[in-house]
Amino acid sequence: MVNFREVNENDILKEWLEYREETAFSTMSPQDKRYCIYFEEISEKILKNVPNQNEKFVQKQLDQLNKNFMDYLCYWNEKYYRNGFVDGSQLVMGCFEE
Numbered sequence: 001m002v003n004f005r006e007v008n009e010n011d012i013l014k015e016w017l018e019y020r021e022e023t024a025f026s027t028m029s030p031q032d033k034r035y036c037i038y039f040e041e042i043s044e045k046i047l048k049n050v051p052n053q054n055e056k057f058v059q060k061q062l063d064q065l066n067k068n069f070m071d072y073l074c075y076w077n078e079k080y081y082r083n084g085f086v087d088g089s090q091l092v093m094g095c096f097e098e
Contacts, residue, residue, distance in 0.1 A: 005086050013085060017078055039066050 028036075043062045050058045 005083060013082060014078070017081055020081075021077075037069075039069075 039062075043059075043066075046062065047055060047058060
């Protein structure tokens, strides 16, 4: 039996999550946009207030922060949705057991 809680090489659930991510970000409502993190704008404001000799270092740190944050979001979103999907599936399948 396939364990959908684990990510596998040919994982249809992972493909579905990637598809949802692509489609969800292309159809954001004004309310969705209100909760976005505008990292580029924040970075620009920070860099405007950094001395020139530190600008490259701060930019590198901001880029790393952005990458780490996006990795964090992807990990938790996948974990949350994957486990929610599995839990829901098991609940439905439990209704059909004798």
